Amino acid sequence: MAIPRIAFIFAITAFLAGLGVATFSELRIFLPALLRGAVVTVQVSVLSIALFLLTAFVAGIARAFGTAPVRWSAAIFVEVFRGTSLLVILFWFFFVLPEFGVVMPPMVAAVLGIGLNFGAYGAEVVRGAVQSVPRGQTEASIALNMTQFKRMTRIIIPQAVVITIPGLSNLTIELIKATALVSAVTLTDITFASVQQNQLHYRTLEIFAITVLLYYCLAQFIRFGGGWLEDHFSRHLKPRSA
Amino acid sequence: MSEPKIRFDKVLKAYGPLKVLEDLDFHVDASEVVTIIGPSGSGKTTVLRVLMTLEPIQGGVMYVDGEPLNMMMSDGQLVPASKAHVRRIRDKIGMVFQSFNLFPHMTALENCIEAPIHSKGMAKSKAIDESMDLLAMVGLADKRDHYPSQLSGGQQQRVAIARALAMRPEILLFDEPTSALDPEMVGEVLSVIRRLAESGDYTILLVTHQMGFARDVSDRVCFFDGGRMVEQGKPEALFGHPRNERLKQFLSKVLEAV
Amino acid sequence: MEWRWDFTFDVVLPRLWEAAGITVYATFASFFLALIGGLVLMLLKTAKNPVVSGIATELIELIRATPLLVLIFFLFFVLPEFGLTLPPLATGILAIAIYNSALMAEVYRAGLQAVPKGQWEAAIALNLSTYKTFRRIIIPQTLPPIVPALGNYLIAIFKETPLLSFVAVAEMMHAAKLIGSEYYRFTEAVTIAGLFFLVMSLVSAQLVRQVETYVKRSIQH
Numbered sequence: 001m002a003i004p005r006i007a008f009i010f011a012i013t014a015f016l017a018g019l020g021v022a023t024f025s026e027l028r029i030f031l032p033a034l035l036r037g038a039v040v041t042v043q044v045s046v047l048s049i050a051l052f053l054l055t056a057f058v059a060g061i062a063r064a065f066g067t068a069p070v071r072w073s074a075a076i077f078v079e080v081f082r083g084t085s086l087l088v089i090l091f092w093f094f095f096v097l098p099e100f101g102v103v104m105p106p107m108v109a110a111v112l113g114i115g116l117n118f119g120a121y122g123a124e125v126v127r128g129a130v131q132s133v134p135r136g137q138t139e140a141s142i143a144l145n146m147t148q149f150k151r152m153t154r155i156i157i158p159q160a161v162v163i164t165i166p167g168l169s170n171l172t173i174e175l176i177k178a179t180a181l182v183s184a185v186t187l188t189d190i191t192f193a194s195v196q197q198n199q200l201h202y203r204t205l206e207i208f209a210i211t212v213l214l215y216y217c218l219a220q221f222i223r224f225g226g227g228w229l230e231d232h233f234s235r236h237l238k239p240r241s242a
Numbered sequence: 243m244s245e246p247k248i249r250f251d252k253v254l255k256a257y258g259p260l261k262v263l264e265d266l267d268f269h270v271d272a273s274e275v276v277t278i279i280g281p282s283g284s285g286k287t288t289v290l291r292v293l294m295t296l297e298p299i300q301g302g303v304m305y306v307d308g309e310p311l312n313m314m315m316s317d318g319q320l321v322p323a324s325k326a327h328v329r330r331i332r333d334k335i336g337m338v339f340q341s342f343n344l345f346p347h348m349t350a351l352e353n354c355i356e357a358p359i360h361s362k363g364m365a366k367s368k369a370i371d372e373s374m375d376l377l378a379m380v381g382l383a384d385k386r387d388h389y390p391s392q393l394s395g396g397q398q399q400r401v402a403i404a405r406a407l408a409m410r411p412e413i414l415l416f417d418e419p420t421s422a423l424d425p426e427m428v429g430e431v432l433s434v435i436r437r438l439a440e441s442g443d444y445t446i447l448l449v450t451h452q453m454g455f456a457r458d459v460s461d462r463v464c465f466f467d468g469g470r471m472v473e474q475g476k477p478e479a480l481f482g483h484p485r486n487e488r489l490k491q492f493l494s495k496v497l498e499a500v
Numbered sequence: 501m502e503w504r505w506d507f508t509f510d511v512v513l514p515r516l517w518e519a520a521g522i523t524v525y526a527t528f529a530s531f532f533l534a535l536i537g538g539l540v541l542m543l544l545k546t547a548k549n550p551v552v553s554g555i556a557t558e559l560i561e562l563i564r565a566t567p568l569l570v571l572i573f574f575l576f577f578v579l580p581e582f583g584l585t586l587p588p589l590a591t592g593i594l595a596i597a598i599y600n601s602a603l604m605a606e607v608y609r610a611g612l613q614a615v616p617k618g619q620w621e622a623a624i625a626l627n628l629s630t631y632k633t634f635r636r637i638i639i640p641q642t643l644p645p646i647v648p649a650l651g652n653y654l655i656a657i658f659k660e661t662p663l664l665s666f667v668a669v670a671e672m673m674h675a676a677k678l679i680g681s682e683y684y685r686f687t688e689a690v691t692i693a694g695l696f697f698l699v700m701s702l703v704s705a706q707l708v709r710q711v712e713t714y715v716k717r718s719i720q721h
Binding site for chain 2 (some may be wrong): 136137139140142143144145146147150154155158159162216234
């Protein structure tokens with residue numbers, strides 16, 4: 001599996017290098033604009049991921065363990081922000097809220113929209129993980145006379161976090177791809193930059209190959225990081241081999 | 243006679259229409275070792291689980307040292323207990339589970355010091371000292387930095403016993419402590435429980451299928467069937483001359499199997 | 501700023517209603533194309549020829565790494581270069597279909613893998629034809645996991661159609677945007693578009709759950 005993957009990446013790189021040599025002048029013309037777009041994509045991604053993780057844990061835990069009103073608010077948040085489309089949410093933050101006097105810069109609207117949208121999906125991952133911690137762990141904590149707070153923070157959540165890693169890293173990859181929509185709130189990310197550059201230079205294949213490669217690399221980075229975190233934290237959790 | 247260590251007064255535990263414990267009157271004296279036996283579904287494990295407050299009861303009162311556990315006195319009246327009240331009384335009780343329930347993300351030592359530090363507020367160095375003594379007592383001092391997944395079932399259960407003792411309980415509940423173990427590991431766990439029973443430091447309530455062991459260590463054996471305590475007595479009497487018909491059937495089946 | 505009901509009824513609702521038709525059309529068209537595309541990709545991926553299966557595997561990976569919007573723009577720009585000039589709606593539907601084919605291929609594959617090997621062996625032992633084996637033995641067992649998963653992709657595709665507004669397809673988001681820029685007020689149009697998506701998603705999610713239990717029951721008899 002690994003060898004074809006490496007061969008494939010190598011092939012793409014070689015292809016791009018070839019294109020770069022063949023069309024050196026054009027590459028020099030449109031590459032700086034794409035790189036500026038890439039910086040915006042990474043900025044939006046990093047900030048949104050932070051908000052996404054925060055929201056996922058707060059809403060997920062609230063939904064699993066909150067008192068009735070807290071549970072219900074969390075459930076409504078999750079359903080509303082999952083049920084509507086991300087683009088609609090972005091529009092709502094950027095175009096509707098100002099009509100009620102809440103004006104926010106494009107970056108803030110983008111991060112809020114993406115972070116809350118994915119946070120709603122992530123909340124379900126966290127809720128599932130928290131609820132999948134075996135009941136015996138709760139019982140042992142009661143038998144050891146721990147308070148509910150200590151039980152959550154020291155026993156249940158540390159175990160749940162490990163379980164959430166694959167689900168949350170998949171969502172993180174989807175989140176990075178979803179940042180392609182931020183031109184809706186007037187940000188020039190790499191996707192929008194490539195559209196602009198394409199309209200100027202008509203090098204569709206090269207420009208979009210570079211763009212896709214950026215998303216691909218970011219996704220691989222998250223996948224690798226997620227895999228490492230999972231291995232690191234679940235070292236002791238796997239039952240020992242007979 | 244002074245107040246018993248544990249007293250059940252007409253305790254009712256029901257899941258909907260199914261009564262698991264029915265108006266149970268039951269008591270255990272201080273330092274007494276009591277074994278509960280009975281067929282599955284007889285409610286024997288439920289006695290431990292309701293006393294540990296893992297499950298609510300629907301009627302009756304449980305007393306520890308004469309103080310109500312699931313209720314409390316307020317203006318001379320018994321009212322449902324507050325969380326703080328339950329926590330204060332529950333501090334005297336420790337429990338060892340059938341499936342160990344060690345915390346998988348903590349080492350053997352961390353499992354033991356967790357509750358003393360975070361539930362009792364003990365200083366870390368003191369907790370470590372005490373827990374190391376307990377791990378040595380169960381013969382696992384050298385496994386202090388092992389995670390549960392790196393220990394055998396018998397070792398995990400011995401860590402679980404040390405963990406329960408680290409809270410300095412006066413009452414110890416053992417819920418089928420050897421049922422999840424491979425046969426060759428049963429002995430090491432039973433020998434630890436035997437030492438605790440013989441020390442006289444603890445009031446012990448044990449649910450087990452190990453009849454020979456129950457006969458050896460118990461001061462008294464209780465036979466449960468259908469949510470009621472059907473017969474109780476000294477082990478020699480109960481095993482030697484059972485009176486109840488269901489108990490005779492049960493014993494003949496269990497002893498046949500062994 | 502406050503909500504204006506006259507504006508809502510006179511302008512927003514009629515125009516969004518018109519656009520909703522395009523949204524629903526795009527959703528189902530993309531979904532059915534993706535159903536077929538996913539099947540093709542799955543068959544290619546599980547092909548015996550390692551070159552074919554290798555290329556299919558990497559193609560799926562590549563599509564999955566690409567944001568849908570990038571794919572939409574890419575097709576929008578690149579198809580005409582190959583002499584294929586499609587209307588924006590068709591291009592958009594094609595992009596959504598390709599994107600979801602890659603995801604659905606995995607659903608089909610997982611469904612097939614869920615059927616134990618013994619079932620194939622039993623079918624051979626009973627001398628069933630390949631067609632009968634699939635029709636009577638394999639497909640009935642793959643349906644319970646596949647159907648709800650495909651239903652969830654239908655909902656996901658529905659929520660992806662607003663992306664078509666980037667290439668000026670007159671679906672709901674585009675209509676809302678146009679209303680906003682014509683009348684300088686976004687509140688009613690964007691909110692109602694959002695509510696439309698919310699209600700449709702919640703209702704469809706409920707439907708998927710019911711189909712799931714129905715399929716499970718009908719298979720188990």
